Amino acid sequence: MQIEPECFTIEDYLHHTFSCECGRSHHTDVEKILISQGALERVPEAVEELGYHHVFLVSDYNTYQAAGERVEKLLRDRNQACTSYVIPRKIVVPDEHTLGELLVHFNPECDLIIGVGTGTINDMCKFLSYQMKMEYMIIASAPSMDGFASVGAALIVNNLKTTYNAHVPKAIVGDVDILAKAPMNMIAAGVADILGKYTCLCDWHLSNLVNGEYFCPVIERMVRYSLKKMMEQVKNLKERTPETIQTVMESLVLTGIAMSFVGNSRPASGCEHHMSHYWEMKFLFEGRPAVLHGTKVGVGTMTAIRLYQKFMESEIDYEEAVRRAEAFDFAEWSENMKRTYGAAADGVIANEKTELKNDPEEVKKRLVVIREKMGDIRRTVSDLVPKEALIRGILKDLEAPVNPLELGIDCGMVSDSIEVAKEVRDRYTLLQLLWDLGILKTVAEETAASFQKEMEK
Incomplete structure (x- = not known):
């Protein structure tokens, strides 16, 4: 069957x-x-x-x-x-x-x-x-x-x-x-969690292109169908009609079934989720009230879309990327993990010793593939990542946040999250791609500044 x-x-x-x-x-x-x-x-x-x-x-x-x-x-x-x-x-x-x-x-x-x-x-x-x-x-x-x-x-x-x-x-x-x-903010969080599939599916394609990671087009269709059905009903959400609420719930469950088919969260969780997880941990350490998972994912999706835009606008210097990879200092990186992850840093550092995501030789191997497949990568991003205005409009209509600063995430934490959230999981996403290309820190700072400027208007 x-x-x-x-x-x-x-x-x-x-x-x-x-x-x-x-x-x-x-x-x-x-x-x-x-x-x-x-x-x-x-x-x-x-x-x-x-x-x-x-x-x-x-x-x-x-x-x-x-x-x-x-x-x-x-x-x-x-x-x-x-x-x-x-x-x-x-x-x-x-x-x-x-x-x-x-x-x-x-x-x-x-x-x-x-x-x-x-x-x-x-x-x-x-x-x-x-x-x-x-x-x-x-x-x-x-x-x-x-x-x-x-x-x-x-x-x-x-x-x-x-x-x-x-x-x-x-x-x-x-x-x-x-x-x-x-509460409407919980319904909006479910919608935002589904909207995150735009960027997570693109991340899955990236890893397939760069690492040859397993990818299933049928499961992708399942997730995209759940996204399509929800998008057809999103305009009716405020009325809370039975049909609309049932569609949202079924879309959420269908996405979960897609994850169970793969055996992990890859079809539904990418860099937008990793930033959300980082923010969740930081809030917990600081004793701040928790924010709904889907709410954070919605803001993470907005951030990921902006990062994808930055990537598409970037001119890549592969020789400089190799030099940056070779200059990786594990001790310096570990100190940054202690600064950013605090009480969770030991786990992050231990994971890297096993996974070697940032190891210079591993990064250089990936750079060879990235350079060869950059045309395919850019086409994939162009085809799959929606315009920021589309997601912004849906979230705004539901009175959901669209900017990390609206959640109390300051400019420094936004930049840190973009730079280090990839360490939360051993999973290749846009964030690791930007690291491999040697532009993650610059893009993180520029993106955080753009959100700050947006809030000041």
Whole structure:
């Protein structure tokens, strides 16, 4: 059976193994996707059909009120055993402390974890269930991010934002009536997370061109189809119509399925996400209030588009790029990581010792390929990266930020994030390309200054 994104419903991706033109087979272990009005009422039935008997229900202060309390009542009315734990905070950090808290309150008689929430709750329940060799379900409280169906769990461990391999949920529930009541900034965050696919897909193409990284055109079509469907509805978002909210949620879930097909977040996460992760860590270290993941990704997408524009305008001096590569000083670089990453620097430095992304010989090897394929690279960027005005217009219409400084990220942090966010992941993106070409620092400073000037108008 072949994948046909333009013809499939979201359920068509379940219960099949697809032979693909990329040479691999694709499959997801998600068994149920319930996205509709009134979907919450079907949770007890789904639990029974999947063969589970005792639920560990996880929510936080906000999500318990939005949906968790209702789910608990529905389960108990059906005489289904339920141990409920509500994290007693409005802002939850997915770190070792919170995971330990969940473990302390876990009832060993439970055979299924159900998370009620979005990014943080989903990631923690995904990771905890995987480590405990059991399954989980996620009930979305808002259509705010695309990780519901992915295999990765993004956690902050040893102060570093790290994505761990885990597994997909057995079921995803999105009650459109509940999703439509989510704060508009959370709905806008979901839209922004999808908009980030423009730049992340271009990054994926870049790595395929430069490194020969695995690339699947069918999975790219899946992601682009989710983007297309969302773009068709974006003008109706403020009305929160059931059709519009359902489309956004399905687009987010479809993107997650694409990630599960690949086995990592490559089809949905590029340099716009890496900058978002860096900002998240910096805010956490400074004790500042968290910003929604998708909100940061939207601003990261605006930043990435501007960086792509800078790249397209740049004349490349390959001999100078080689000289810069050969002049790489690991000790000096490490000191910069300590300045920028603070408590997370040791993890970043350890990663580089293993990955050697910035090793002079590795950079020089890539420069040979980049020089040979620069025409293809520039054509790819020209074809795939949208105009800044398009993304700006959508975000502005939703009253979402478009400039990093609107989030309280000052000019220095903008420049730092562009320069060092590539160290968050061992993944080739535009940021590493700019480093290889020897122009990352200059482009970072110019881009940060352009955002500062924009705010001063």
